[in-house]
Amino acid sequence: MAGITPDPATDILGIVDVQPTFMPGGELPVQDGDAVVPVINRLLAGPFLHAFATQDWHPAGHSSFASSHPGKQPFETIEMPYGPQTLWPDHGIQGSPSAQLHKNLAQARIELVVRKGFHREIDSYSTFFENDRRTTTGLHGWLQARGMRRLFLAGLATDYCVAWSAEDAVKLGYAVFVIEDACRGIGLPAEGGTTIDAAKRRLTAAGVQFVTSAAFA
Numbered sequence: 001m002a003g004i005t006p007d008p009a010t011d012i013l014g015i016v017d018v019q020p021t022f023m024p025g026g027e028l029p030v031q032d033g034d035a036v037v038p039v040i041n042r043l044l045a046g047p048f049l050h051a052f053a054t055q056d057w058h059p060a061g062h063s064s065f066a067s068s069h070p071g072k073q074p075f076e077t078i079e080m081p082y083g084p085q086t087l088w089p090d091h092g093i094q095g096s097p098s099a100q101l102h103k104n105l106a107q108a109r110i111e112l113v114v115r116k117g118f119h120r121e122i123d124s125y126s127t128f129f130e131n132d133r134r135t136t137t138g139l140h141g142w143l144q145a146r147g148m149r150r151l152f153l154a155g156l157a158t159d160y161c162v163a164w165s166a167e168d169a170v171k172l173g174y175a176v177f178v179i180e181d182a183c184r185g186i187g188l189p190a191e192g193g194t195t196i197d198a199a200k201r202r203l204t205a206a207g208v209q210f211v212t213s214a215a216f217a
């Protein structure tokens with residue numbers, strides 16, 4: 001899709017987990033994760049007047065950490081009361097330097113920062129709901145109050161926090177776009193390829209549109 005002009009009354013950029021903990025050198029590095037920062041900054045410098053950001057924000061000993069489950073390794077899956085949960089290396093620790101928004105991210109147009117994953121017993125990939133898909137982060141209420149209808153997502157990681165956010169946003173009635181070159185994924189093995197492939201199939205079927213930042217030129 002070419003030539004998207006965001007309407008400041010209804011369109012907002014959602015910047016998901018652009019934190020050093022998910023970048024090369026961080027605790028849960030996404031390949032090329034830091035490459036999203038300049039792309040997002042270009043979107044914030046022109047096309048989008050409004051943005052919100054999210055931060056993965058876990059207490060030490062969080063239940064999504066493999067280290068909290070004796071004998072388990074990162075990237076194994078366990079069954080939690082709310083469903084299957086992938087286990088991760090310790091990451092996104094509240095207040096730690098690597099959990100801050102990336103220092104080069106242009107923050108002037110970021111009007112809200114949503115922190116998620118702070119309940120010890122439940123993970124939160126989506127910016128809308130924790131992983132039980134019921135406990136709200138409050139973001140929907142804020143977007144509704146602001147009159148936002150179209151959500152453009154960027155950040156980390158394509159196949160987890162971006163994908164789950166996009167899926168929930170569609171269910172909540174937003175028109176949702178994922179800006180592909182402003183995202184990077186983890187890409188664990190999955191049926192028919194990686195979790196990135198699987199997420200893209202699932203989101204496309206749900207009505208999410210995939211675009212690139214060139215569409216906003």
Ligand SMILES: [Zn+2]
Pocket residue numbers: 056057058064091092117
């Ligand atoms: Zn996390």
